[in-house]
Amino acid sequence: MRLRFAQNLLLVTGFWLAACSSAVGDAVTPDPSQQLVPYQTATVAPSDTALETTEAPPSPTPQIYEVVAGDTLFAIAARHDITVEELRAANPGVDPLLLSAGIELVIPVAGAAPIAAIPSPTPVAAQTGPVDCYSTAIGELWCFFLVQNTNEETIENPIGRVELLSEEGEELAGLEAFPLLNVLSPGQAMPLVAYLREPPSDWDSARGQLLSAYSLAPENDYYLDVDLQAIEIEIGDAGLSAQATGRARVAGDAPAAQLWVLAVAYDADGKVVGVRRWESAGETEFVIWVYSLGPEIAEVELLAEARP
Numbered sequence: 001m002r003l004r005f006a007q008n009l010l011l012v013t014g015f016w017l018a019a020c021s022s023a024v025g026d027a028v029t030p031d032p033s034q035q036l037v038p039y040q041t042a043t044v045a046p047s048d049t050a051l052e053t054t055e056a057p058p059s060p061t062p063q064i065y066e067v068v069a070g071d072t073l074f075a076i077a078a079r080h081d082i083t084v085e086e087l088r089a090a091n092p093g094v095d096p097l098l099l100s101a102g103i104e105l106v107i108p109v110a111g112a113a114p115i116a117a118i119p120s121p122t123p124v125a126a127q128t129g130p131v132d133c134y135s136t137a138i139g140e141l142w143c144f145f146l147v148q149n150t151n152e153e154t155i156e157n158p159i160g161r162v163e164l165l166s167e168e169g170e171e172l173a174g175l176e177a178f179p180l181l182n183v184l185s186p187g188q189a190m191p192l193v194a195y196l197r198e199p200p201s202d203w204d205s206a207r208g209q210l211l212s213a214y215s216l217a218p219e220n221d222y223y224l225d226v227d228l229q230a231i232e233i234e235i236g237d238a239g240l241s242a243q244a245t246g247r248a249r250v251a252g253d254a255p256a257a258q259l260w261v262l263a264v265a266y267d268a269d270g271k272v273v274g275v276r277r278w279e280s281a282g283e284t285e286f287v288i289w290v291y292s293l294g295p296e297i298a299e300v301e302l303l304a305e306a307r308p
Contacts, residue, residue, distance in 0.1 A: 062090065067103040072096070073178070074195045082110045084195065085176050096178050124155055124213050129189075131162050131206040132271045134293035141199040142293055144191035144272035145177045145208035149184045151215065154223075156183050158213040162194040164203040172200040177208065180262050180277045181305045183216060183223055190303060191264060191272045225251035226304040228261070239296045244288045248280070248304055256280070256306040263288045263302055267295035 065076065073096045077087045088096075090108040129146035136142065143162045149155050160177035177192035184190050192208070216223070231246040244263045250256045259280035267273050274297070276290040290300060 062109060063107045065105045065107045067099050067101055067105060069101045071099050071101075073099070074193075076105065076107075078195075078197045080107050080110075082108060084178075085174075086110065088176065095182075124151060124215050126150060126155060126158065126210055126213055128160075128208060128210050130271075131208040132273070132294070133162075133164075133206050134273070135199070136293070139198065141196040143175065143177065143194040143196075143206055143208075144275070145194065146189055146191050146272055147179075147184065147210060147213075148189040149186050152186055153218060154183050154185050154216040155213045156216045158184060158190075158192060159211045160192040160194075161209045161211055162192075163207050163209075164196075164200060165205045165207065166202055167204040172203050180275060181260060181303055183305055184303075188303060189264075189301070190262070191275060193275065222307065224254055224256055224306040224308055226256075226259070226306045227251065228302055228304055231302065233300045235297055235300075240291070242290050242297045242300050244290065244300055244302055245286065246302070247285045248306070249284065250306050254308065256308060258305075258307040259284070260305045261286050261288060261302060262304070263290040263300055265290045265292055265297045266299040266301065267292070268298040269295075271295070273297060 065080070067076075073084050073087055077084045080087075086108050087105070088094075090106040094103070094105065127148040127150045129148070131143050131145045133141055133143040141164075145160050145162055147158050147160065158179050162175045162177050163171050164173040164175070166172055173196060175194035175196055177194040179190060179192055181190060227249045229247045229249055231244070233242060233244050235242045242263075242265055244261075246261075248259055248261055250259070261278045263276045263278070264272060265274040271294070273292040273294045274290050276288050278286045278288045280286070290297075
């Protein structure tokens with residue numbers, strides 16, 4: 001459902017990471033005692049046949065990282081000085097929305113050849129908007145690529161690509177853009193999020209492309225219908241934030257093992273300026289603070305997803 005509330009416009013400075021006073025979801029600092037475990041590879045058995053060999057320097061070894069509560073692919077990649085694309089390629093079976101504590105990820109060597117290729121299936125039709133990028137106080141770059149479902153059926157797992165361009169139109173960097181929910185109902189819009197720790201200093205503009213999205217069969221039983229009730233949106237007096245409160249009710253009062261509510265903040269021109277995702281820990285009543293990385297917040301839209 002889409003709720004738009006125009007009030008006094010606000011300025012917000014933080015987003016997702018603690019260094020910016022905000023985050024997409026609640027950031028949790030990992031336990032500093034946590035250790036990386038070397039990723040063991042098979043050892044070739046010795047042969048009785050003597051072979052002439054050329055000595056080569058040892059190759060870098062990938063490592064295993066155990067996910068802790070609050071981790072995201074963006075944060076893990078930044079922490080290990082690799083790109084999100086490299087992390088995704090090394091862990092092709094991992095859903096970025098389901099990073100539960102205890103999952104083990106392969107941390108590849110930065111710049112190494114990808115371990116596995118990420119498939120790029122033909123996307124269903126969807127309307128895409130411009131890419132809005134914002135720099136943080138510490139120089140990081142967050143980009144929002146808006147996708148609207150113009151189909152008659154729900155679409156699942158939209159993935160996009162954001163390209164940073166020079167003034168001459170040359171591509172300087174390519175970033176994978178992820179959704180913060182897996183499904184998008186007909187008529188709804190949701191930003192895909194891309195992050196770059198050290199963007200090129202001479203980038204001038206950005207463009208986006210939808211790489212994949214799937215039509216979701218109406219009779220699927222993997223997702224539950226969610227109704228958001230008693231919604232209240234309040235934009236702060238100083239223009240630094242907006243607060244969304246309400247209750248998420250699953251159709252038929254079916255129990256939901258996983259429940260998310262996503263708050264998307266827009267400015268007066270309809271550009272995405274901030275997002276924040278709430279994840280249920282068994283409760284159905286939510287309070288979400290969403291912050292802007294750019295212009296003042298004029299409207300807030302809420303989206304929801306539940307799984308049995």
